[in-house]
Amino acid sequence: MGSNPTRIPIFPLAGGLLFPRSQLPLHIFEPRYRDMVRDALAGQGRIGMIQPSGSGDPAPLFRSGCVGEIIAAEELDDGRFNIVLHGSNRFRLIAERDLGTPYRQADVDLAAFDDSEPEPLGLAQRAEVEREARRFGDALGLAVDWGAVGQLDDEMLVNAIAQVAPFDVGAKQALLEEDSLAGRADLVVQLMQFQRLAPGGADAGQTLQ
Numbered sequence: 001m002g003s004n005p006t007r008i009p010i011f012p013l014a015g016g017l018l019f020p021r022s023q024l025p026l027h028i029f030e031p032r033y034r035d036m037v038r039d040a041l042a043g044q045g046r047i048g049m050i051q052p053s054g055s056g057d058p059a060p061l062f063r064s065g066c067v068g069e070i071i072a073a074e075e076l077d078d079g080r081f082n083i084v085l086h087g088s089n090r091f092r093l094i095a096e097r098d099l100g101t102p103y104r105q106a107d108v109d110l111a112a113f114d115d116s117e118p119e120p121l122g123l124a125q126r127a128e129v130e131r132e133a134r135r136f137g138d139a140l141g142l143a144v145d146w147g148a149v150g151q152l153d154d155e156m157l158v159n160a161i162a163q164v165a166p167f168d169v170g171a172k173q174a175l176l177e178e179d180s181l182a183g184r185a186d187l188v189v190q191l192m193q194f195q196r197l198a199p200g201g202a203d204a205g206q207t208l209q
Contacts, residue, residue: 005094005107008067009036010048012059012104017172018049018066018087019159020115028081032102037073037081039101045070048091048108051169051176058104062173066090067110089115090176118181121154129154129185133161136192140166158185167191 011026011033018024028037040047050065068085075081092112097105121129130150137144149157162175162184171191178184 006110007097007105007107008044008046008048008091009040009101010050010061010065010096010104010106010108011036012050012052012061014051014169015172016049016051017163017176018068018085019155019162019176020066020087020089021117021155022087022159022163023071024049024068024085024087024163026081026083026085028083031079034079034081035101036103037070037083040070041073046088047085048106049085050093051173053169053173061093061096062169063093064090064112064173064177065093065108066176067108089113114179118155121158121182121185125182125185126154126157128189129157129161132189132192133157136165136196139196154185155181158188161188161192165192165195167195 013026016024016026028034036047046067046069048065049068051062052059053062054060067088067090069088070083071086072084073081074083089110090113091108091110094107094109097107099105120126130146133149134144134146152160158181162172165188167175175184175187175191178187
């Protein structure tokens with residue numbers, strides 16, 4: 001795939017995973033990110049979600065993220081925002097650009113990933129994802145509407161688990177960068193099993209970070 005560079009504001013957020021065709025609600029309270037949302041709403045209406053790969057300010061970043069289109073925005077009386085992003089496509093970070101804004105901006109490659117709609121999972125793999133999700137949810141003591149979960153399509157199910165499960169940032173990044181839905185489903189099952197069964201894991205009653 002050829003490069004298709006474009007410049008976007010980026011929002012570094014550990015665990016803030018967004019996938020194409022998925023949604024991510026965010027509460028925006030830091031002044032620099034309030035400015036980012038206002039500028040995005042006045043412009044192209046999109047933000048690049050990306051995870052920091054370490055600590056610091058500015059923190060180093062992973063090399064891949066996902067563009068989010070702002071599909072809902074509510075500005076509160078004190079200037080904070082509640083927004084909802086809809087994932088359009090993943091990107092590869094080319095370089096950050098200092099444009100004098102309080103928030104970070106970068107040139108990104110929008111053609112780095114094939115984000116066409118994936119092939120559905122096989123029946124056995126779909127069943128395995130649901131079965132392990134139920135075990136994982138039970139181990140964490142979560143109240144889940146499993147009937148509603150069963151109505152999700154394969155991509156929505158796998159990506160929702162990847163977004164909300166308490167995996168570390170490296171594991172979430174691996175899920176984001178996985179090329180195929182089947183590969184992401186395999187990885188999410190392995191991560192749930194590992195956290196559930198590891199010493200001190202969910203089955204031992206420990207709260208996961």
